[in-house]
Amino acid sequence: MDPLGKLFGSQARVKILRLFLLNPLEAFDVAMVAEKSKVSTTEARRELALLKSVGIVSTKAFTKEITTKNKDAKPKRKRASGFLLKSASSLLSALKNLVVSEMPLRRDEIASRFKTAGKIKFLAISGVFIDEPEARVDVLIVGDDLKKRTIESVLRSIEAEIGKELSYGALETQEFLYRVSVYDKFVRDVLDFRHDRIIDKLGVE
Numbered sequence: 001m002d003p004l005g006k007l008f009g010s011q012a013r014v015k016i017l018r019l020f021l022l023n024p025l026e027a028f029d030v031a032m033v034a035e036k037s038k039v040s041t042t043e044a045r046r047e048l049a050l051l052k053s054v055g056i057v058s059t060k061a062f063t064k065e066i067t068t069k070n071k072d073a074k075p076k077r078k079r080a081s082g083f084l085l086k087s088a089s090s091l092l093s094a095l096k097n098l099v100v101s102e103m104p105l106r107r108d109e110i111a112s113r114f115k116t117a118g119k120i121k122f123l124a125i126s127g128v129f130i131d132e133p134e135a136r137v138d139v140l141i142v143g144d145d146l147k148k149r150t151i152e153s154v155l156r157s158i159e160a161e162i163g164k165e166l167s168y169g170a171l172e173t174q175e176f177l178y179r180v181s182v183y184d185k186f187v188r189d190v191l192d193f194r195h196d197r198i199i200d201k202l203g204v205e
Contacts, residue, residue, distance in 0.1 A: 012039040013047045017099050018163025020057060020085040021092075022128070027062040029082035038160035048083055056091060060084035105161065111198045113154045118146035121173050123199035128164045130196055136189040139168040142176040142202070173202070180204050 015037040019028070028036070034044040051057045064080040085092075105113075107125075114120055120143040127138035141151060148170065155166050169186065171179070179187040191204065 010047065012037065012043040013050070014099060015039060015160060015163060016044065016047050016051070017056075017095060018161075020051075020083075020163075021096055021099060022162070022164040024085045024087065027060040027082040027084045029064065029080045032064075032082070036160060037163070038157065052083065054091070055086055055089050056095070057083040058086045105158065107196070107198050110158070113158065114141065114151070116147070117141065117143075117150040117154060119144040120199055121201045122176065122197070122204070124190060124195045124197045126190065126193070126195040127167065128162060130194060132194050135193065135195070136167075136186060137169045138166040140190050140195075141168065141170045142173055144173050146170050146172060177202070177204070 016033055016039070019033065019037055030041060030044050030048060033039075033048060034041045037044065039047075048057065052059070060082055062080060062082055062084075063077050064082075066076040066078060110125065111120075111123060114123060120141060122140070122142035124140045125138065126132050126135035126140075129138060139155065151168070151170055155168060159166055169190070176187065180191075
């Protein structure tokens with residue numbers, strides 16, 4: 001449990017707060033909150049009721065996209081009842097400063113999460129991790145024998161903790177070094193702008 005979870009008395013509450021604070025214009029129903037925050041439906045329902053009672057979220061009817069087992073079929077849409085961040089709440093400013101600015105994962109914890117994703121040679125974070133909204137990606141991973149499913153699984157677990165969907169790039173070492181050599185725009189957009197190198201065994205500039 002991170003420090004804020006201890007302070008609030010509920011890790012689920014912190015995750016759900018982050019979800020709404022970082023996605024202020026999006027509505028979520030109970031099932032979506034449970035899935036995105038990786039909490040049980042019971043916890044999601046209980047915490048949403050509490051947040052509504054103190055005026056942080058309000059109920060909202062919205063159109064929900066329903067995915068089907070057939071990947072080629074167009075997603076279906078239906079009306080649903082959910083919750084939306086209450087922008088007029090007097091608590092928002094204080095909550096943003098406390099909940100959003102306090103990143104739940106340390107640098108070494110992020111590195112540890114990806115240790116089974118392949119032979120990582122370079123791992124950089126940007127975007128939501130360092131408050132850089134214009135960043136091309138939140139995470140760039142470079143290595144050998146990278147495991148896409150493992151990488152995506154780790155990213156989903158981190159998303160649940162920080163409350164925001166993450167964008168990422170994953171490149172094999174040889175391809176990355178080639179892109180560096182030809183000044184590839186995607187790679188330069190990451191390396192030339194503000195980022196934090198958690199792992200760097202390549203020493204690229």
